[in-house]
Amino acid sequence: MPDAPPPQENDLLAGLTEPQLQAASHVDGPLLVLAGPGSGKTRVVTHRIAHLVREVGIAPWNVLAITFTNKAAGEMRDRVAQLVSERQARALTVATFHSLCARLLRQYGDRLGLKPGYSIYDTSDQKRAMKQCLDDLDINPKNFPPAAMLAAISNAKNDLLSASAFTQQASNFYDRTVAKVYTKYEKTLTKNDALDFDDLLFKTVRLMQQHPDALEELRERFQYVMIDEYQDTNHAQFMIAHALASGHQNLMVTGDPDQSIYGWRGADITNILDFENHFGNATVVRLEQNYRSTPSILAAADTLIQNNKGRRHKQLWTDNPEGDPVQVVTCGDGASEASWVADTFKSLNQGQDGQPGIAWGQMAIFYRMNSLSRVMEDTLRDAGIPYQIARGTAFYDRKEIKDAVAYLRTVANPADEVNLLRIINTPARGISVPSTKHLRAHALEHNLPFSTVLEDPTPVAGLNTRAHNSVAKFAATLQNWRGQVAGDTSLIPDPTLRGFVEDVITQSGLEAFYQNDTSDPDRERLANLGELVTSAQQFEEDMLLDAEREQDGASQTLSLHDKLLGFLERIALVADADTVQSDQGLVTLMTLHAAKGLEFPAVALIGVEDGLLPHSRSSESTEDLEEERRLLFVGITRAEKHLYLCHAKYRTVFGQSGPTVKSRFFNELPPDHINTVDASDDGTYFDPDPWGDTPSGSIRQPDGSLKRRRSLGQAQRGVATGLAADYPPGTIVRHATFGLGRVVNVATTGASTRAKICFNTAGNKTLVLQYARLERINPDGTTTSSSDTNTETGDDIPF
């Protein structure tokens, strides 16, 4: 039961409402805080930490707080620092699940046979490893796409199903193949001393299960555990939380079931819903008063989310003054939608009727898909509006950066074949694909690590002199770098991470290559590599600063090895939201997923259309649809004062333009709080039935001609039904590029349904139905798109 706050605590807990106070002053035992949007949840958590440290006398290093992003972790630490001393705040452990696990596995990994220099594989590393596995197993990636294999494996890992456990329960052909692939993939990662994202969690659970002494140490260390955004934890994270709390039971979780938006990633909403069952003696606090949004915005969110079945009722309310109604904006197309938002933000920025303007940094634009940011970006740039895009990985996804990082990884982890193979001939140094095959074959045959073979390529059969020399030279370069990292100061007296990264970029030949790259006249890629050097330097400075603070001034020198591992870990675990800078005076563009936990005075949501929100790939099952609704709920509730929900009548997606259907969620908003704006200019379009599902599919061109087009909504809705049944053999179809053809057969292999079609002009083609955008030709000669028969979702009612 919560302690009544002693009078002297008033300064710390003053200003908290009754329920906030109850949560913030709670000391021992399990605590569930069900926090509606904008209900002061972060305040409660930070004040509780401060209360524990300052008033209860808990040592800060005994406190563990888990947040959803690294940025949120940093902010939480900063906010606690304002309530306790800077030094105490430093001693707290505030991290994401993934970075906490990465750290624990460096510390305890030897118990699982894991070296401290292990690699963390991102999605593209995983894909490379997977392609290698499929190749080794002689499995056709057309039938078993790497991405689908990885998704299945990821799901298994999130449920803590090992490869052998998965194999045991695999019952059909497909699952048995996945099991084979999973087993091979695990073998590959182990051989490479590599973990994927899911492994970070999975291996930590394993560590706790198999090494009670380690778990005991961790329990001793983390006596007070807090987990934010608990509604988005998966089973593995649940197990970690419970393992840590199973002794002392001091587990505080905060979250909102209505904001669970990561179900597709394995998040299990029942973790939060069943918290009281897991802990019979749990204290439950509800934070339902909203301090963020106007009543209209809150009403919109609340009315919308009521449409989700099987959720706990929550009474959201606010004392905030009435503001403008929520604006539902109809635009002509994506470009005009973007300019409407830009114009509106401009006038908000200038301020109207004597009202002060809103700073650019107080405005945000959200979308369901990253690809929607492009038009918006161009428009903002042209309009001279400063903006930033939250895409943490974008920088590190660049080819030149990936290459440079692959060099660093190869240095840190000699076993990492995936990264080694990436750069063994990048830039070209005369080690061809056949040559690497010979090297690999030799390694396999003599059961040697690939890196050992590189160092002595003489006995490898099939290598010509040139390849042999190149390999030897390359191996020597690698050796030299590893020597530097291992601390051989005879090589470099005072090694900095910055200097090392620079050396690698130069000595690898990357610098020279991009210096002379004719396809990049502006030397942009070279500049990016420079940017990587800068970020290494930045990281180094931060790390030294942290170390100094921890050591209380006594500057302890960090080894290049530690700095390199830290840098690589940071690169691997950046989140999109991590790159958002506040107070930079920039309009923020981000996906709805990245927007979680943030708030802005003015918010515009673009692309609120069926097929985009809800997304076509997520509108099949009720669960998926409800998650899409929660996604919109999250978006709406980020807004404080001004909210614009925009959709366009026509949208260009992947270079194909077509009419759209406005989001069905518009029907679920409260009319009283909505103001509709028609900002579309219909002049150029022939638009017989803009909102119905009539498949006119025709667009009047500017020159007056009619052009037949497939709508985005139609094409994607067609996906929803069992397509195989819609295309029996013999069906005549039209393909955008191949023209007319006859369906020979349809088969579902692996994850996709493919149709073999004999085209009149293009011959036989096998196409994935899901993407082929086929048009079916009816026996009477009329053209019908596949979705016309799909009445299930064709009942759009004009808003």
Next chain:
DNA sequence: TCTATAGAAATTTTT
């Protein structure tokens, strides 16, 4: 052995 080119396929959300 490497590179240029053309053609075809693939498009959610992310640690």
Next chain:
DNA sequence: TTTCTATAGA
């Protein structure tokens, strides 16, 4: 529109 893959040519 972008990205990957296959293939031919240097």
